Amino acid sequence: MATVAVPRSERKLDLRASDALIAAVTLIVLTALSVYVRTRAISGSFWMDEGLSVGIASHDLFDIPGVLREDGSPPLYYMGLHLWMDLFGRTETAVHWWSLLASLLTIPAAMWAGWSLWGKRAGLIGAALCSLSPFLTSYGEEARMYALMTLWALLATAFFLHAFVYRRGRGHVVGFAIFQTLMLYTHGWGIFYGLASFAALIVLWWRSEERRTLAIEGLAAYGAAAILFLPWLPTLLFQAGHTAAPWGRAPRFGAPIQISRDLFGGDRASIILLLIGGFGVATALQAHKGKRDGERLAIWVLLLIPLVTLAIAWTLSQFNPAWASRYFAVALGPMLLLSALGLMRARTLGLVALAVLMLFWVNPQPFVDGYKSDVRDIGAEAGSLLRDDDLVIVGQPEQVPVAWYYMPGGLRYADTAGPVDDPRHMDWVDAMDKYEAAQPRDVLPRLIDSLQPGQKVLFMRPLTEGVENWSAPWTQLARRRSAQFGAILAQAARDGVLRELAVAPKFYRGASTVGNVGILYEKVSDRPLTQLP
Template sequence: MSAGLPGDSAVGEAVRPAGSGDRRAGPWGVAAVGFVVVLGVALRVHSPSALWLDEAISVNISGLPLREVPAALRRDGAPPLYALVLWGWERVVGTSTTEVRWLSSLLGVAALPAAALAGARLAGRSGAVAALLLLAASPFAAYYSTEARMYSLVILLVLCGFLALDGYLRRPGAVRGVLVGLTTAALALTHYWSLFLLAVVGGGLLASAWQARSRPPARAVGWMAAGGVLFLPWLPSFLYQVAHTGTPWGAPAGFTAVLSTVVVWAGGGSRPSTLVLTAVLLLLAGLGAAAVSASGSRVELDLRGRPPGRALALAVGATLALALAVGRFTGAAFDARYTSVVLPLFLLVAAVGVARLPRAIGTPVLAVAVVSGTASAVPDVYVEHKTQAAAVADALRAQALPGDVVVYCPDQLGPATSRLLPGSLRQEVYPTGGSPERVDWVDYAQRNVGADPEAYGRDLSARAGGSAVWLVFHTHYRTYEGQCEALAGTLTALRGDPLPLVEPDGRYFESAHLVGWAPLRAPGP
């Protein structure tokens, strides 16, 4: 969706410089576009990594009986739409790692034609091609299309929301209004950061209605509010989550996170391809928001911004600023994957920037963006693994015997590894001793602060008795400072020196130690 500003809904406005034309691409151009799209689809359909924490939690919640899913989500802190869609998907397609990720792959592929249609609305054929290619080669979009989480759904819904709102502002009507309301509700029920975008869009539409004395933007807000009625059944769970779950695993970010977010969108890290794509995207977004005309080596800018890119750029910037400000006030953590709610709008601004340029300049710049994006996306998807859980599980399957106890410290290491182990092992999490399949985020920090690793270790060793104890742990998790080390020390004092099997590997986003203690010896005569 885009914030409404006077004139910005006239997305049919020609954005190419006079005389540049919007000619059809030749056969080689069509072939090049097709190749990039095919490559973009290929980047979205497979990842060699095991499910990491968040994915495993999603799959485990969706594996519950339908009546139990809302209660599990209430303690998890997530909204319900993706979990419910995944619930149905698992029962039709399957629950293997590949099968559950295919849902996100399908949604990620579906976003490509939606981006092309949105780009066409904004800048004609040139905008359509640019939006399609920028999203197809986006490292961020490709990565989250291979993850069993809601982010590819968010990207698709934002594009659909933009199309629905633009269609309503062009030709107001009940059917288009209903589409605006449905996409509003779907976004709010998919990821809570969508609420920041919806607030910005609603505010922009009301400002536009007041300034231009125009009714359609105000009526669009009414349809958005009507769609919000569908959120009301979930409202009690949302308020409970706000009060009790939160994000105890991380800290809020400063406003410099806006710039670092663009780096993450470009693939993250310091690879040359990432740095090139970051620079190109910022350049194109600046042109899309403010360029008036371009010819030869000359570009004329209007610092007040120019439609249609101005409204999109304001929506992106205001949403990020609002989200970061609320995070600083409430202490909520920031993670770049949350910004999937504005990534498609940012790419649309960049697509407008491509269309602002003469073809002789815009085509090479777009080609640089596509090549550098693909160069970052390929290692992100096919080389870098999300979790070390598979290596830990392999070591346990080779060494552990039926009846052995596996304990996870913190509990956040449990969901990814436990699903890969046989049911003959007894598995639990520190400090609650509960099941490792999910994480109970309710009052999480307070619970962990009050934990006693020494007492837990003594009880664990006694309960394990003549079975070995295996500890999957890491020392760098918030709210567990020193506790996993203390637990390991207690087990060592009771059972002797441990056998180290796996050390944390920095190549993984989620890594862990694995150590084991031999069974207690039976007392002699």
């Protein structure tokens, strides 16, 4: 029987239809798996950083940029969270879904990036990596901007490769400018990413035969991002001068181990990616040796961007510490793309490695804990005993917003520097100087004397038994001030000015991030608090 030839155009149409089906089915399966894994602790308690997020986002939408002048962050995440809470509420589950959505969107983003850059297999591997990435599992259930930052970084890197490595048109130049701008407005490390990617662009320009065109398009992209960021620049300059991170410590040479464990979920996974992904990358470099090939250049770009980003952050943090593993989100996007390319080029070995990685990562327990802080328990137990105009004193000042979230309305708040006018955010402006100058013997008596007999005061003191976690200048001060406040309050109870009513929580399960003890007192005498220890 004679065969009938199928026109080439129809074969292409069938191939595209089958590819679309494969992509759709894969996305559905991976997204469903990711949702299952990343919702095991979706209703878990907030810790202090999440309290800050919800508190800041609870302000009027266009007041948020002004509030952040005292915080140190850009406004995009918080304004988005404000709109999200308007639609879905501000329960723990509702708020965590904002981050979960960002983590889920990395799956189609990685599929598009890998598929459009290196083919179908790279796209499928990239999507699989994002679906169970431990970092995205952890921060997909946390009310912070790090999952969103990973999404922006992944897309910015993909558009950078399309625009400046593969030279696929001005639309990709515009795409890169947009996502670079989104990064700048989401987290301060977006600046480090921008500097690192600009360094990569200089390397590409130096090796290019189209230097003039590349220079024009590159300057247009970075110029557009810079112009769009100009409205925030005055606030950034103020923040840089007045809102440092006194809670941080300068990183040391163990940073690569920290990066390995916190980005990829442990040494086993990191070794697999390094060996098998590295083998695939080396194979690709060898195959294109001596050529000005797009894939070879893409590999060097994907190595350069995260390395330079982290090197800039590490260097600057020696002088003004701003180093935390959650900030690595900015480097994770290009690392995931490089991993997808490496595993693809490792062929069968790469697929086996991917399967093993997913087995390591499918259990979320090592990466997520729904009991990050016990403030919810303190609020449930002690909050029911408080009445309007009673006082809550928080020993670690940045925990005031999470206390505000879990306590009933109508209360007054104070920290170790005195009354807090707006408990929904932390004022970090020159905070170290301000809190060092505030002496407990001056601050606490005024707070207690402001109460009438019969009113209550709840002192929420951080548990600092893990002293190694309280060695930075800020945390040392919080530890010391909390102990001093506790001693004064205990003396006031012995002197008959206060009476201890309760201690919360009655059962402390061991918070994974920060724990507290709440001691509830009632004022029983109007005698001024003058007898200090």
